[in-house]
Amino acid sequence: MARTVGSDGEKTRSAIRDAATGLFARHGYDAVSIRQIAAEVGVQAAALYRYFATKEDLLFDLMQSHMDALIDSWEQQRPNDDPTARLAAFVGNHIRFHIERRHSTHVNNMELRSLSHDRLSTILRLRGAYEKELRQILRDGAETGAFVIEDVTLTAMAIIQMITGVIVWFRPDERLSVTQVTETYHQMTMRLVGAQEWESQHV
Amino acid sequence: MARTVGSDGEKTRSAIRDAATGLFARHGYDAVSIRQIAAEVGVQAAALYRYFATKEDLLFDLMQSHMDALIDSWEQQRPNDDPTARLAAFVGNHIRFHIERRHSTHVNNMELRSLSHDRLSTILRLRGAYEKELRQILRDGAETGAFVIEDVTLTAMAIIQMITGVIVWFRPDERLSVTQVTETYHQMTMRLVGAQEWESQHV
DNA sequence: TAAGGAATAAAACGGTCGTTCAATTAATTC
DNA sequence: GAATTAATTGAACGACCGTTTTATTCCTTA
Numbered sequence: 001m002a003r004t005v006g007s008d009g010e011k012t013r014s015a016i017r018d019a020a021t022g023l024f025a026r027h028g029y030d031a032v033s034i035r036q037i038a039a040e041v042g043v044q045a046a047a048l049y050r051y052f053a054t055k056e057d058l059l060f061d062l063m064q065s066h067m068d069a070l071i072d073s074w075e076q077q078r079p080n081d082d083p084t085a086r087l088a089a090f091v092g093n094h095i096r097f098h099i100e101r102r103h104s105t106h107v108n109n110m111e112l113r114s115l116s117h118d119r120l121s122t123i124l125r126l127r128g129a130y131e132k133e134l135r136q137i138l139r140d141g142a143e144t145g146a147f148v149i150e151d152v153t154l155t156a157m158a159i160i161q162m163i164t165g166v167i168v169w170f171r172p173d174e175r176l177s178v179t180q181v182t183e184t185y186h187q188m189t190m191r192l193v194g195a196q197e198w199e200s201q202h203v
Numbered sequence: 204m205a206r207t208v209g210s211d212g213e214k215t216r217s218a219i220r221d222a223a224t225g226l227f228a229r230h231g232y233d234a235v236s237i238r239q240i241a242a243e244v245g246v247q248a249a250a251l252y253r254y255f256a257t258k259e260d261l262l263f264d265l266m267q268s269h270m271d272a273l274i275d276s277w278e279q280q281r282p283n284d285d286p287t288a289r290l291a292a293f294v295g296n297h298i299r300f301h302i303e304r305r306h307s308t309h310v311n312n313m314e315l316r317s318l319s320h321d322r323l324s325t326i327l328r329l330r331g332a333y334e335k336e337l338r339q340i341l342r343d344g345a346e347t348g349a350f351v352i353e354d355v356t357l358t359a360m361a362i363i364q365m366i367t368g369v370i371v372w373f374r375p376d377e378r379l380s381v382t383q384v385t386e387t388y389h390q391m392t393m394r395l396v397g398a399q400e401w402e403s404q405h406v
Numbered sequence: 407t408a409a410g411g412a413a414t415a416a417a418a419c420g421g422t423c424g425t426t427c428a429a430t431t432a433a434t435t436c
Numbered sequence: 437g438a439a440t441t442a443a444t445t446g447a448a449c450g451a452c453c454g455t456t457t458t459a460t461t462c463c464t465t466a
Contacts, residue, residue, distance in 0.1 A: 026316070027316060028231070028233060028316060028317070030231055030233035030234045031233045031316075031317070110313060113229070113230060113231060113234075114231070114234070148394070150387045150390060150391075151379075151387055154379070154384070154387055154388075155387075155391065157368060157371070157372050158365045158368065158388065158391055159365075160368075161364050161365050161367075161368030161371065162361045162362075162364050162365040162368075164364075165360060165361065165363075165364030165365075165368075168360070168364065169360050176354075176357070181357070184353045184354055184357055184358075185357075185361065187353060188353075188358065188361055188395050191351070191394050191395055191396075191397055192391050192394050192395045193394075194394050
């Protein structure tokens with residue numbers, strides 16, 4: 001029956017996703033063949049088509065899951081606090097999430113152009129929703145006078161690019177721990193938005 | 204003769220480079236075929252091989268030229284001034300350069316993985332030399348007390364990612380001019396490094 | 407205007423790609 | 437344990453890839 005077999009199928013499905021994430025991140029979507037992914041899973045190329053109709057379906061599945069997980073992670077963490085505390089939480093959650101998922105982050109940042117128009121829109125919509133959260137924090141902080149901000153949209157982009165960039169150079173087991181990196185970025189972010197004083201809310 | 208004919212050859216060569224830059228930036232190195240590039244130039248695929256031995260040679264040529272031009276642009280602009288003025292000049296030059304060369308910047312940021320090991324090293328060496336300039340500015344500013352910096356390397360990466368990120372969202376003919384964008388990033392950068400006061404050196 | 411080299415075109419090469427299909431094996435149900 | 441269905445294989449398809457080879461055109465120079 002589909003029930004018990006389904007559980008094995010889900011295991012294979014997730015093995016495919018893991019293999020594809022790593023290969024896409026390292027070599028790029030176009031440079032990776034279905035046969036390579038299949039080989040890493042230990043299966044023939046044709047077998048993948050029982051789980052994903054096309055190669056692009058597989059890519060889209062990875063990217064959508066990534067965005068869903070990112071938004072979910074923030075929603076479970078978001079404090080109902082003053083803008084300073086919310087910004088600290090946002091930065092901390094963002095950095096932690098992206099370090100933990102370097103590979104799928106890389107795929108999401110690099111392979112947008114490999115998606116069809118409709119699927120690109122879907123991903124961009126999710127991305128927009130996430131960034132809107134940051135813009136709202138910045139807007140609130142500017143209104144209460146907690147932050148000094150010239151342009152909310154532009155500042156939001158600057159912060160996101162800055163904190164997402166961590167994955168470009170950060171490698172675990174180096175001189176800095178995740179906590180140290182997060183702490184330093186927290187301080188830089190607070191200065192960037194002109195936050196005059198903030199408690200040591202090291203999230 | 205090679206002289207007069209050479210000048211036509213150089214025109215074709217630069218047409219190839221322009222076409223390849225645009226196509227690589229839009230669709231990615233792997234997704235673009237030699238035949239596509241040739242078609243955009245108005246020539247047959249085999250003709251490109253008179254100018255570039257392989258497709259990767261073409262990519263490397265584009266990436267190396269980009270880095271050379273970036274470093275050259277900074278060297279012609281670098282002031283022998285205090286750290287605050289030098290940082291302002293660095294940010295201004297960087298943003299201006301990258302907005303003017305969005306496509307080749309995109310190629311340089313996205314296609315590192317398509318290079319062979321040796322060529323990757325060459326590009327990374329150039330990149331390292333450029334980033335070293337920023338680190339030196341930050342170090343000087345930290346020593347004179349002009350800046351508040353927890354970690355020079357980390358701050359340099361944060362600034363570079365922030366200001367390079369402009370090309371991800373900035374489009375000409377939108378609500379903001381290059382000057383406005385540069386000015387806002389200048390202010391954000393100065394706050395980020397904790398510069399207590401700075402003249403309006405809008406470079 | 408004939409000669410000679412530079413530039414291009416046209417065709418072909420071997421290889422790999424994403425995907426499909428028929429045949430086979432493995433697992434589940436009755 | 438036979439029947440049924442799910443899962444996988446191996447082979448094949450047509451398309452396109454980067455590159456090479458050979459032939460042809462164009463242009464310069466003597």
